[in-house]
Amino acid sequence: xxxxxxxxxxxxxxxxxxxxxxxxxxxxxxxxxxxxxxxxxxxxxxxxxxxxxxxxxxxxxxxxxxxxxxxxxxxxxxxxxxxxxxxxxxxxxxxxxxxxxxxxxxxxxxxxxxxxxxxxxxxxxxxxxxxxxxxxxxxxxxxxxxxxxxxxxxxxxxxxxxxxxxxxxxxxxxxxxxxxxxxxxxxxxxxxxxxxxxxxxxxxxxxxxxxxxxxxxxxxxxxxxxxxxxxxxxxxxxxxxxxxxxxxxxxxxxxxxxxxxxxxxxxxxxxxxxxxxxxxxxxxxxxxxxxxxxxxxxxxxxxxxxxxxxxxxxxxxxxxxxxxxxxxxxxxxxx
Amino acid sequence: xxxxxxxxxxxxxxxxxxxxxxxxxxxxxxxxxxxxxxxxxxxxxxxxxxxxxxxxxxxxxxxxxxxxxxxxxxxxxxxxxxxxxxxxxxxxxxxxxxxxxxxxxxxxxxxxxxxxxxxxxxxxxxxxxxxxxxxxxxxxxxxxxxxxxxxxxxxxxxxxxxxxxxxxxxxxxxxxxxxxxxxxxxxxxxxxxxxxxxxxxxxxxxxxxxxxxxxxxxxxxxxxxxxxxxxxxxxxxxxxxxxxxxxxxxxxxxxxxxxxxxxxxxxxxxxxxxxxxxxxxxxxxxxxxxx
Numbered sequence: 001x002x003x004x005x006x007x008x009x010x011x012x013x014x015x016x017x018x019x020x021x022x023x024x025x026x027x028x029x030x031x032x033x034x035x036x037x038x039x040x041x042x043x044x045x046x047x048x049x050x051x052x053x054x055x056x057x058x059x060x061x062x063x064x065x066x067x068x069x070x071x072x073x074x075x076x077x078x079x080x081x082x083x084x085x086x087x088x089x090x091x092x093x094x095x096x097x098x099x100x101x102x103x104x105x106x107x108x109x110x111x112x113x114x115x116x117x118x119x120x121x122x123x124x125x126x127x128x129x130x131x132x133x134x135x136x137x138x139x140x141x142x143x144x145x146x147x148x149x150x151x152x153x154x155x156x157x158x159x160x161x162x163x164x165x166x167x168x169x170x171x172x173x174x175x176x177x178x179x180x181x182x183x184x185x186x187x188x189x190x191x192x193x194x195x196x197x198x199x200x201x202x203x204x205x206x207x208x209x210x211x212x213x214x215x216x217x218x219x220x221x222x223x224x225x226x227x228x229x230x231x232x233x234x235x236x237x238x239x240x241x242x243x244x245x246x247x248x249x250x251x252x253x254x255x256x257x258x259x260x261x262x263x264x265x266x267x268x269x270x271x272x273x274x275x276x277x278x279x280x281x282x283x284x285x286x287x288x289x290x291x292x293x294x295x296x297x298x299x300x301x302x303x304x305x306x307x308x309x310x311x312x313x314x315x316x317x318x319x320x321x322x323x324x325x326x327x328x329x330x331x332x333x334x335x
Numbered sequence: 336x337x338x339x340x341x342x343x344x345x346x347x348x349x350x351x352x353x354x355x356x357x358x359x360x361x362x363x364x365x366x367x368x369x370x371x372x373x374x375x376x377x378x379x380x381x382x383x384x385x386x387x388x389x390x391x392x393x394x395x396x397x398x399x400x401x402x403x404x405x406x407x408x409x410x411x412x413x414x415x416x417x418x419x420x421x422x423x424x425x426x427x428x429x430x431x432x433x434x435x436x437x438x439x440x441x442x443x444x445x446x447x448x449x450x451x452x453x454x455x456x457x458x459x460x461x462x463x464x465x466x467x468x469x470x471x472x473x474x475x476x477x478x479x480x481x482x483x484x485x486x487x488x489x490x491x492x493x494x495x496x497x498x499x500x501x502x503x504x505x506x507x508x509x510x511x512x513x514x515x516x517x518x519x520x521x522x523x524x525x526x527x528x529x530x531x532x533x534x535x536x537x538x539x540x541x542x543x544x545x546x547x548x549x550x551x552x553x554x555x556x557x558x559x560x561x562x563x564x565x566x567x568x569x570x571x572x573x574x575x576x577x578x579x580x581x582x583x584x585x586x587x588x589x590x591x592x593x594x595x596x597x598x599x600x601x602x603x604x605x606x607x608x609x610x611x612x613x614x615x616x617x618x619x620x621x622x623x624x625x626x
Contacts, residue, residue: 059428106611112427113371117565118610120558121603128600254558258435265432294447301440305418308433312425 020179033171040178043279044185048232054270057205062123068252070234071241075145100230130249142248268314338469343591349476351583352483356538357560358575360531366507367527374438376557378535383548411532445550456543568619
């Protein structure tokens with residue numbers, strides 16, 4: 001059973017790697033590369049959020065706060081203080097981890113809607129601070145972010161690079177980099193899920209009382225996964241800032257928090273590949289709906305509602321369920 | 336000094352009364368179905384916007400208000416029948432996303448029909464504010480407080496004296512038992528959404544002359560109502576009213592004495608502090624987890 005499970009997980013990672021590296025075969029213009037890079041980075045944050053929501057069963061309606069903190073920490077350190085991108089990203093992740101731990105301990109005691117409320121409040125407070133500390137963050141107008149650099153070598157969407165003797169544009173380079181980061185994020189998440197920590201988390205999701213009765217320190221594991229998911233968001237936020245070259249407090253907004261959790265739920269809670277599909281769908285949908293102009297909002301809301309009503313388990317679990325049912329007509333299609 | 340304090344208090348109680356009405360709407364739906372309805376704020380928006388646009392078309396004010404409230408009520412029923420009922424076995428998070436989808440959908444429709452501009456609604460009575468100990472009180476504030484008090488009284492009467500109200504209470508306490516004594520729980524759920532929408536739209540109408548109204552006003556008002564309901568303790572009617580008023584007053588004081596940029600941060604910090612000491616809000620029921 002476990003062997004089959006991990007085999008499936010490896011297959012998932014392989015499938016994802018093929019998908020990531022096949023994308024450049026189908027697109028060529030800078031706008032599409034930009035969109036694909038953005039999706040890959042946001043999907044990385046969503047994979048982290050899924051650890052909290054899908055595996056530990058804890059709701060966060062304020063996760064963009066950590067994404068925004070990571071983005072702003074890197075932006076401020078690299079532009080105002082002249083740090084290099086990687087130390088800024090790492091120190092930022094540590095700072096966010098500490099904040100998440102301090103905040104997480106008390107609020108993760110809360111249950112259900114009270115936890116949603118508390119995480120929503122934390123996200124809002126972060127967004128309000130980023131909006132108002134104009135001298136440090138540039139306020140609502142946002143601030144520029146220098147390109148991502150490694151030991152003096154810069155990665156910019158406008159640059160030209162050569163890889164294995166091939167000339168590649170900056171857009172493509174950024175996309176490949178984001179794709180590799182996403183694969184690493186997924187690989188780490190899969191390992192975590194298969195570790196004793198992952199099993200402890202799933203037991204918390206199943207029944208917190210039962211988990212604590214069999215000796216799982218539920219408070220510790222919930223804080224731990226909250227910190228891990230916040231670090232995911234922070235790292236992806238930092239890279240997102242470098243990629244965009246400019247950030248505004250909207251990266252920490254309530255709307256973005258809602259978008260992140262919607263990606264998790266729509267794609268399929270608890271399925272790493274599923275939530276990535278959720279991110280792809282919810283990032284592409286507005287692009288497809290843009291042609292409908294003022295109808296965009298109505299259609300987006302309608303599609304979101306209908307999908308969740310008819311596929312409450314999410315896109316991927318529903319699809320695999322259907323496939324499994326078709327394969328074996330006998331009963332037992334347990335999600 | 337005192338007049339300043341009084342001024343902030345007036346502002347706080349007025350907006351607090353609005354929050355209390357939104358929180359009551361949350362409470363009603365939460366009690367009946369355990370759903371947190373993120374589309375609650377849209378009922379306020381519909382109330383205000385429909386009234387403004389109907390009066391602009393020449394419909395008399397009172398009739399416009401009645402029509403707007405009826406429209407919101409129909410919307411509440413539609414929300415329950417078409418979006419919540421088909422998904423009643425879904426996860427909590429899934430239900431949250433469904434109500435968020437519904438709120439985006441309603442907001443999108445409102446934007447299509449009424450555009451993106453801010454709309455102004457005239458005060459119900461005199462534009463001349465009342466002076467009390469050097470503080471000014473807008474006459475519309477009195478309308479908000481008066482209508483709020485009447486609505487609370489009506490709700491108390493409805494839930495303690497009428498069979499329908501008691502049926503909703505019974506369903507919220509134990510759905511299966513309610514069904515066994517012959518209560519049609521699906522109808523009750525529908526009623527809860529309708530009453531909640533009526534409450535929301537009336538709140539939206541009385542507060543519109545103070546806050547103005549636009550298609551996207553429901554988001555932040557709805558969230559503040561959720562905060563108020565959580566401060567008071569989800570499911571508690573008294574909690575919703577106390578939470579709403581407390582939130583309004585704290586917000587107004589923070590805006591006046593600290594900084595208006597950070598008044599929302601103070602509101603959200605308040606909920607964190609309350610939940611830190613009382614994980615189920617001020618009046619929330621103690622829930623015993625069944626294993």
